[in-house]
Amino acid sequence: MTRRWPDTLPGAERPGYQLQPVDPSLRTEMEVGARRLRRITRTRRDSVTVSWRFEDDQMAAFRAWYGDDPWSLAGDSDALTGWSLTQMGSISDGILGPAGQLADKIRANPVAGEHRASLPLPMAAFQNRVLVLMASLRAAGMGFARLGLRTMEGTLAYADVNLGSGVVVGQAGLAGLKVEPRGKGWYRVILRADTSEGPEVPEFRIWPMPAPATPGYSGNNADGLHLCEHMVRLDSGHDLYLPTTASGHALGAGGGSAWFMAPLAFGGGFAEAECRFEGGWKASISQGLRWTVSATLEVRNA
Incomplete structure (x- = not known):
């Protein structure tokens, strides 16, 4: 099953969004003359710095989704196993x-x-x-x-x-x-x-x-x-839908190690792209238990 950014969480914010393509070339400094430049891949790789703004229940869902935490008593969210x-x-x-x-x-x-x-x-x-x-x-x-x-x-x-x-x-x-x-x-x-x-x-x-x-x-x-x-x-008051596995755990970012599909911008509007976290994420809180979460994502084939 494809891992995806949950529809119950907002997409990336425009302010602070940064896109940095990964250099596909290999540069070699020569003892004499100009350095040598070779393209070593045609696979597109990008590094994207994003931020999201969450209400408190969305923050709880994001943390569970990021860590593949236990979330549902109904097992697999998209199969009739156990029914x-x-x-x-x-x-x-x-x-x-x-x-x-x-x-x-x-x-x-x-x-x-x-x-x-x-x-x-x-x-x-x-x-x-x-x-x-x-x-x-x-x-x-x-x-x-x-x-x-x-x-x-x-x-x-x-x-x-x-x-x-x-x-x-x-x-x-x-x-x-x-x-x-x-x-x-x-x-x-x-x-x-x-x-x-x-x-x-x-x-x-x-x-x-x-x-x-x-x-x-x-x-x-x-x-x-x-x-x-x-x-x-x-019922906890923090009960947004998350896709789950047969064990009832969130099918998310695997603690940052898993690839997932998320809406990101690369020119031409927002589109679904395959990405994963580069390192962790950080969050700040403002009045009314509103959260701003930022992270850098590794993107391939966007």
Whole structure:
């Protein structure tokens, strides 16, 4: 999976942006005459000094992303590993998610009944805690989706969303709800819900639906929805989406060692470029817990 700058973090600031191309030539001083100059590579390398301005929750997410820290209780943000499918099938049909990743398609089997994808969250030690649950969804033959939490007492907290418009058409039992457009028909749905207490294992659930409030119907083995960017966290107030691995760790800069794609400028506007950190980064803080982070990036093939 390609590592990327998270969409939940702002891009590089224009003030202070510095671009220095790496010299592709080898210069040899001669005992007599002019020095010898040879081009040793046609691979473009640049050194870019950048700065970012973060709110406090963005700073927390940046630090976790930079260090590949633990971030999500839902494992891989772009795969259905660990999910169970009730009267559903899943395929990878080549559809790309909003960040360019491969998205899964879940589709309803041709039987009558409830159709859903479920991820158990074994959290017995976290009774009466608020969870943040999110996923990016796009219609794939069905125009509505339900996203929800089955609580420890067996009740359901959920939101029904129109995948054509991003409008919430029904909800119950939630502590918070937001729908963010991601472009090309994708919507990121973000819920906050209390786990409550009881004997049940809480579950993150997603239903494709042909109409509002209709989790039960007869499927056709084709229609469903596209799904990616799913995440679960204990509500901390610092719960921005980050792509994660199967272990739930952020898929980020690898402590500065990993190459990642980020929007940078090289002439002709900002464009995605492959880069990694040269050394570490530094930060300063201003009033209102606003942060300015600066670093130098090594860029290749931009």
